[in-house]
Amino acid sequence: MSDALIVIDVQNDFCPGGALAVAGGNDIVPGLNALMAEFSAVILTQDWHPAKHSSFASQHAGKAPLEMIDMPYGPQVLWPDHCVQGSDGAAFHPALDTARADLIIRKGYNPAIDSYSAFFENDHTTPTGLEGYLRNRGIDSLTMAGLATDFCVNFSAVDAAKLGFKVRVRQDLSRGIDLDGSLAAALDGMAASGVSLD
DSSP states (O other), X not given: OOEEEEEEOXXXXXXXXXXXXXXXXXXXXXXXXXXXXXXXXXXXXEEOBOTTOTTBGGGSTTOOTTOEEEETTEEEEOBOSOSBTTSTXXXXXXXXXXXXXXXXXXXXXXXXXXXXSSSBOTXXXXXXXXXXXXXXXXXXXXXXXXXXXXXXXXXXXXXXXXXXXXXXXXEEEEEOOOOTTHHHHHHHHHHHTTXXXX
């Protein structure tokens, strides 16, 4: 089979009670676990920031979380400190079936650049290696779900479509942040890129 499920950033810090909680983030876990059985490959992504990452508002004097700044690679939302390497917040949600994963892609570990996409850092140039893994396994069709719809799911889906993969996003098994209309913009952008939205 040539299809894979990519489960994006279902981590404690993105679930209720976490540092960057997405409303209802934990509600998608049972459905994701059930969906894994339908795929020949399951890949998990994991936000994995060093302490003092440049995307953290705490590293920019006078700046608050959710403010925008310009970085050398383009506009960057400043986030609360989250998913710090080795922390409980960076761990996968305890109910997520991580044993089913063939591969875990960690992203955002370069302190100078954020990484929303499962395929590229936010410079849209530096690869994570996921494309090569999928090509080597003969996988050409991807289903994505997870957190958050308008950021990491969106960037991953659009990049995958640009790379020539057939991509669908399970909206029912994803949740968004919706920062100043970001959810509607992300859905429009994914659809325009040829991503199927279920």
